[in-house]
Amino acid sequence: MNSVFDIINVPLGYLFRGIYTFVGSYGWTIILFTIIIKLILVPLNIKQQKSMKKTQAIQPRLMKLQEKYGQDKEKLSQETMKLYQEAGVNPMGGCLPMLIQFPIIIALYNIIRKPMSYVMMLSKEVIGIINERLGGVEPIDQIGLAKSMGGSMDKLSDVVSESALINFDFFGFDLSVTPTFNFIMQNWQYALIPILAGLTTYLVSVVSTKISGTGANPDAAGSMKTMNTIFPFMTAWFAITLPAGLGLYWTISNLFQIGQMFVLNKVLKVEVPTILSEDEKHFRERKKKKK
Numbered sequence: 001m002n003s004v005f006d007i008i009n010v011p012l013g014y015l016f017r018g019i020y021t022f023v024g025s026y027g028w029t030i031i032l033f034t035i036i037i038k039l040i041l042v043p044l045n046i047k048q049q050k051s052m053k054k055t056q057a058i059q060p061r062l063m064k065l066q067e068k069y070g071q072d073k074e075k076l077s078q079e080t081m082k083l084y085q086e087a088g089v090n091p092m093g094g095c096l097p098m099l100i101q102f103p104i105i106i107a108l109y110n111i112i113r114k115p116m117s118y119v120m121m122l123s124k125e126v127i128g129i130i131n132e133r134l135g136g137v138e139p140i141d142q143i144g145l146a147k148s149m150g151g152s153m154d155k156l157s158d159v160v161s162e163s164a165l166i167n168f169d170f171f172g173f174d175l176s177v178t179p180t181f182n183f184i185m186q187n188w189q190y191a192l193i194p195i196l197a198g199l200t201t202y203l204v205s206v207v208s209t210k211i212s213g214t215g216a217n218p219d220a221a222g223s224m225k226t227m228n229t230i231f232p233f234m235t236a237w238f239a240i241t242l243p244a245g246l247g248l249y250w251t252i253s254n255l256f257q258i259g260q261m262f263v264l265n266k267v268l269k270v271e272v273p274t275i276l277s278e279d280e281k282h283f284r285e286r287k288k289k290k291k
Contacts, residue, residue: 008107013118016111020119020166027170030245034252037104038260044100045257049264052211054089105246112176112245116142120164129159143176143243175245193247198236200254205231207258211265
């Protein structure tokens with residue numbers, strides 16, 4: 001094991017390699033890999049969406065608390081947490097799927113950055129031999145080395161089979177390259193990758209805000225507006241500074257999530273306990289005593 005991240009890198013690498021062996025296309029492998037990962041995370045996403053729908057259901061009560069305790073932040077925080085508890089809402093419930101995706105993104109980055117280790121399943125020794133025979137550059141650039149192997153199999157036939165080679169082309173896009181600004185200036189079509197990654201990230205935020213109803217809360221709306229602005233630009237920036245395959249992953253992942261949110265919003269039904277304000281409770285108690 002080369003690092004602690006291999007705990008997730010290696011099994012996902014085997015999954016990635018298995019899909020690639022089956023479909024024979026690097027781009028379609030990323031797409032199918034993304035869909036499989038998203039399907040595995042569906043139970044967590046269902047929990048997240050239920051939390052969002054419950055939050056939407058109690059928005060009128062949250063706004064009343066905002067009006068009543070807007071000047072007393074400590075009291076507002078206490079009453080808000082009390083309301084969450086009574087309604088069975090976990091304010092952090094929507095964060096878990098997002099947090100789980102971070103190690104997956106890191107693993108996919110490692111898989112794409114080191115295709116010879118995690119996709120071709122070659123040992124460090126074999127990679128070292130191949131690197132030495134093809135020029136001996138240090139540190140080893142596995143992406144560049146993997147791409148150059150195709151034209152040098154006469155030197156490598158004794159250490160690796162031709163069936164292990166990877167074709168990074170996907171509809172004219174080389175998914176192994178990093179679409180930097182300089183690269184895009186000469187290959188404008190690669191601008192689609194960061195643009196789509198950023199745009200779909202924005203759409204995820206918009207749909208999520210609409211479903212959760214946080215846009216109705218002025219304070220929450222301000223925070224969401226900030227995140228809706230920052231996250232898409234962050235994603236687009238990462239898509240420019242990392243291999244294009246990751247940009248494809250983000251785009252497909254976002255599109256899947258948008259579709260999933262629409263479907264779950266239609267299908268999922270959540271029950272929120274009837275929550276009475278202190279005035280309403282007092283009124284009902286008085287009514288009971290009169291009876």
